[in-house]
Amino acid sequence: MKSEEKKEKEPFHALAYRVLGEKIEALIPHVEDLRIALRKAGIPISLRAYASMMVFTSIVVFIAMSTTISTMLYAAVHNVYAIMAGIGIGLLAGAGTFWGLYLYPSIKASSRGRKLDSSLPYVVSLMAILASAGIPPERIFRSLIYADAKLHIQDEAREIVRDIEIFGKDVITVLSERAMYSPSKLLRDLYEGLISTARSGGDLRRYLYSQARMFMRMKRVMMRKSLESLAMLAEIYVALLIAMPLVFSIMLAVMSTLGGGPINPVMTLRVLTYLAIPLLSIVFLILLDSTMPREA
Template identity: 35%
Template sequence: MVKKRRKIKRRVLEMPLSKYQSICYKIFGKRASKSTQIAYIKRAIERAYIEVRPEAYIAYAWMNGVIGAVAGVAFIFIYLFLLPGMGIILPTKLLIIVIPAPILIGAMAYLVTMMIPESKANSRKKDIDNKLPYALNFLAAMASAGVTPALAFKSLAEQPIYGEVQKEAAWIYRDMSIFNIDIVTALRNAANRTPSIKFQEFIQGAITTITSGGDLKKYFFAKSEEYMRENRRNQKEFLETLGVLAESYVTVVVAAPLFLIVMVSVMSMVGSGGGGSSLLIMYMVTFIMLPLAHLGFAVVISSMSPEV
């Protein structure tokens, strides 16, 4: 049993890297371990549930920046030598954009890579906030059956339907079962690394209840009811906002383009010599403005949609 636990612990500590990340770590690993961004990126990848060492991720970001800069140099070479050799002459004004391409592309690749953990953490936060009321119902039901908190979090960790809450519960149970950490410390660690303020408040309340000898079953039920009421209120507000968006959609995306197309068509028939520009406007409305408007409304509604 001890050997098995040691194997599991070793497997948890050894965070796997892809082949590309391994190459990045071999090249930049030593320098990355001395980076001033270690603390920031460690916090970010924990919140994002990315199983990569901080120095390995920084090395990965540096390598992406270097590759972006090399791509920028290749772009300059193509612009200055390859295209003229093929008889393609581009305006010299484009040199203002082409010359700084290595710096711009490299910096963009580096910054995008460093922003990925925070983006994933925000996505996890939204998923945790959406599924937390239902996960608390599960914990309350387990507490009603007389199950200990450790086994309750273990059972929650085996329920993938709860999304990122299930991963948070898995981390809590991992700390208790593999690292032999007491439940209060495991919960405190979970509160420090979670991206969700709601889940953090719930964990801190659970710590207070446990240390003060309170009734966890009542606490779970109370928080479940509180979050369910808040969830219903959020869904009601979303439906009201969705009604406003539906009216805006009909006005902006359906009625306005039809009115514009009819108006341009009439003006092109009445006027003289403006058929080419009128046709260009209709093409822009049909193939650029309308798809972008549809996409914009879809993205806004998708980002606002709460968990039902």
């Protein structure tokens, strides 16, 4: 019964690796950069297993899309070109899936780095308070495991404590390794500063307090820039998606009463209303989402 339950709960990447296994060895050198990206993204999957999942998922998507699209097109037009078109669409879908899975670890690492950068002033302030109480670095990182989930530091602290307590590594070695795979440049700089302070016998409390003040200043500057960007985007939105459609609507209404000339005012107004404005709104929302910080 237990072996059956284990088989039912087998992760998808493990299934892909079991199916493909050594068949993708030739691919590994071409995706070697994913090894660091997976570590930075916090994805606990080996490079070979993830590469197997990429190939396996792409094949599944290709087969599913080719079969579905070819069947639908052939039923509609009864032509052999429909099957070829379905295969072509399936190839595009499979290639898009492979490329998307290839980019996913980097995107997740970037998102994780932004969250860490946003919460770092509060994390370092907490570390400075603990250091001022005479708590050693090992226990400081253990305390961070139980910090507020909004600080996004629990996974980092958990891996540091694991390496120290289970694998028996010293703090300097662990911080050096974490700095190498940290998705946040600010956190990487903090680790390197902690290493330098420990090696030189410096005052840990003073270093953490100075870093906390510096990170807080950087956060204030970043929030000020975000507000300025938001004000600029608001002006663009009013001009592009409120004022300009009104002006065009009035112009087209006047043109329709005067005959319109070579331009069809009604068709142009429909394109503006049902296509241009929604597309511009989607582009604006994507721009706003990528510009504004998600964390306060």
